[in-house]
Amino acid sequence: MKTTALKTQVLLLTFFIFLAVLAVCPFIGPTTLSYQKVFQALTPDNQDAQIFFNVRLSRVLLAALAGMAMAGAGIVFQAVLRNPLACPFTLGVAGGSSFGAVVAILFGFGTSMGGFSLVTFFAFGGALLSIGLVYFLAFILRSFSAVTLLLAGIAISYFFNALVLLAYYVADFTQAYSMMHWLIGSLDVIDYGSLVKLAVLMGAGVLVLLAFSRELNLLAAGEELAKSKGVSTSFVVTVTLLTASLMTSAVVALTGPIAFVGLIVPHLYRLWIGNDHRFLLPCSVLGGAAFLALCDTVARSFFGPTEVPVGVFTALIGVPVLLWLLFYRRAA
Amino acid sequence: MNLFELQDLSFSFPTASPFALRSLDLSIGQGELVGFLGPNGAGKSTLLRLMAGLLKPQAGRVLLGGKPLAAHSAKERAKRVAFVAQSTHFAFPLSVWEIVEMGRHPYLGRFDLMGPKDKDICERSLKLCDAWDFKDRSFDELSGGEKQRVLLASALAQTPQALLLDEPTLSLDLAHQLLLFEIIQKLHRSEGLTVIVATHELNLASRFLDRLLLMKKGQVVADGGPRQVLTPANIHSVLNVKVRKLKDPSGIVHFVPTRLEAAK
Incomplete structure (x- = not known):
């Protein structure tokens, strides 16, 4: 029995x-920073403060926001679709955003708008397009059931993945490299203005999801049971899936599809609490933020002189962790 | 006043051509203990789901306390009517207590936590259903009989006026079938609940329920007390089974199937 005291x-x-x-x-990275210097005036010649505030802190915060979104969305998708293998990309967000980005x-859209590159805008647009298509299919089929959404999401994902492969095939060497870099999923330096916009979006999204956390318990137990306990299932499914999808889309547009965070973190907490x-939702959101920030720190610090994209790192550690969870659950 | 009033109710599933229910009129009063009996496909479960607001009728309407069911909000409806399905599978394991807590959902605001009153109601529900001893266990570890009692307790935690049970004894052994019907009878008597049970158990229905509705092909073919409804002729015509009606020394009636034979 996981007691309320343990969960708290x-x-x-x-x-x-x-x-x-x-x-x-x-503070962790290839260059060692002096604690005293970091908190002195942020002048151009104070290299430690420059690295800390303009490079590492913003990147750590971006990682935290991305981890927050992926883990929170993972929980929502697993609950609503009643599928432990569902992840933030199940409704085709990764496929759509990848298509937009490639x-x-x-087409060489390098300019930026409002602090974001056009690649980011296109990726966000692609993600919204895929969600829109999934919901359009569900609307045509007059069914917003878990199975319909899951199958529509898989179909849309495959469709966009095929288009991504086509774009990759016709791209030149430089474009192909950029595409691959984006598709792996990585974190980059981001300005604080963009970070604040993202933080507001993520904060609002997390609050919405938290407001529906009890309904998620009921939905995870089945649509009929949820209805019989007074949940307006269509409304809750629509609000939570759209919120989770928007959060994922915004993050993926900036970072690319970083794998496994939305799968590993929720399942670790499921075992624990x-x-x-x-409780699972706030724990996973905070845990996901810490997990991705930590992964990115390791990926950029300990494989010098090059940096390992965090998407590769999470995928590499994701598989053994998932297998461990599988064996642990079996043993338990 | 009737708790449920069903007026000219019809329903068919999108993929099935014949109506699951056809032009049904029915009244069920507050505090009745009712059973829906009939062969597979007679429309028993569908009728329960329509009364619980889980399905929407194609024609006609269900009135709950004189007001159309569709005019109640989801929470309002859940405060008055609780439904227990034939079987429930949880995609992620939950403890018994967590499942019973779900019954309080209609009474809690978006950010409300369970208060002492809610906890008392959950505790009482578990005790009434003889499930308090395993409140801390995982639902997945329980036997079929224990699971049904937990789901019943969760429904009871809704403090409803009506409890709708869809084949609650399905896959239970004889002892657990008897125990469950005893609990249902106790709830009806002590809590004044309206209880409606869809079941195939003729013997248990005849012994524990006050009013029976015999259904066939989406229509009610007999409605009344067990003696009036459960006649060998009615059973033969609806279930295509010849039965012998026996009474034991304590006065309890038993139906023993003798042979399968389609009614003419």
Whole structure:
């Protein structure tokens, strides 16, 4: 029995880990930073402060926001679709955003709008297009059931993946490299203005999801049971899936599809505190933020002189962690 | 006043051509203990789902307390009517207590936590259903009989006026079937609940339920007390089975099937 006391303790512990990761990770990297210098005036010749604030802190914060979105969306998709293997990309967000990004790269759209590159805009547009298509299919079929959404999402994903392959095939060497870099999923330096916009979006999204956490418990138990307990299932499914999809789309547009975060983090917490979404959701959101920030720190710091894209790193550690979860659950 | 009033109710599933229910009129009063009996496909489960607001009729309407069911919000409806399905599978394991807590959902605001009153109701529901002893266990680890009692407790935690049970004894052994019907009878008596059970158990229905509706092909063919409805002729005509009606020394009636024979 996972008691409420245990769940509360884990939530508090996760919160402190989250704060610790945000505080410590910007100090870790190929260049050692002096603690004193970092907090002196941010002048052009104060290299430590420049690296800390303009390079590492913004990247750590971006990683945290991305991890937050992926883990939160993972929880929502798993609950609503009642499928432990569902992830933030199940409704085709990764396929759609990848398609948008490769189109922008293929046609050389390099300019930026409002602090974001056009690749980011196209990726966001592609993600929205894929969600729109999934919902359009569900609307035509007059069914917003888990199975319909899942199958429509898979179909749309395959469709966009085929288009991505086509774009990759006709691209020249430089474009192909850029596409590959984007498709792997990586984190880059981002300005604070964009970061604030993203943080507002993520904060609002997380609040919406938290507001529906009890309904997620009921939906995970089945649509009929949820209805019989007074849940307006169509409304809740629509709001939570759209919120999760928008959060994922915004993040993926900036980082590319970073694999496994939305799968590993929720399942680690499921084992630890059970499946009560009132605790599982906040724990996973904070845990996901800490997890991706930590992964990115390791990926950029310990494989010098080059940097390993964080998408490769999460995929590499994701598989053994998932297998461990599988064996652990079997043993339990 | 009737708790349920079904007026000219018809329903068919999108993929099936014949109507699951056809032009059904029915009234069920507050505090009745009712059974829906009939062969597979008679429309028992569909009727329960329409009454619980889980399905929408193609024609006609269901009135709950004189007001159309569709005019109730989802939460309002859940406060008055609780439904327990034949079987429930949880995609992610939950504890018994967490499942019973779900019954309080209609009473809680978006950010409300369970208060002492909610916890008391959950505790009482579990005790009434003889499930308090395993409140901390995982639902997946329970036997079929224990699972049904937990789902019943979760429904009871909704503090409804009506409890709709869809074949609650399905896949239960004899002892657990009897136990479940005893609990249903106890709930009806002590809580004054309206209980409607869809079941295939003629013997248990005849012994524990007050009013029976015999259904065939989406229509009610007999409605009344067990003695009046469960006659060998009615059973033969609806279930295509010849039965012998026996009474034991304690006065309990038993139906023993003797042979399969299509009614003319």
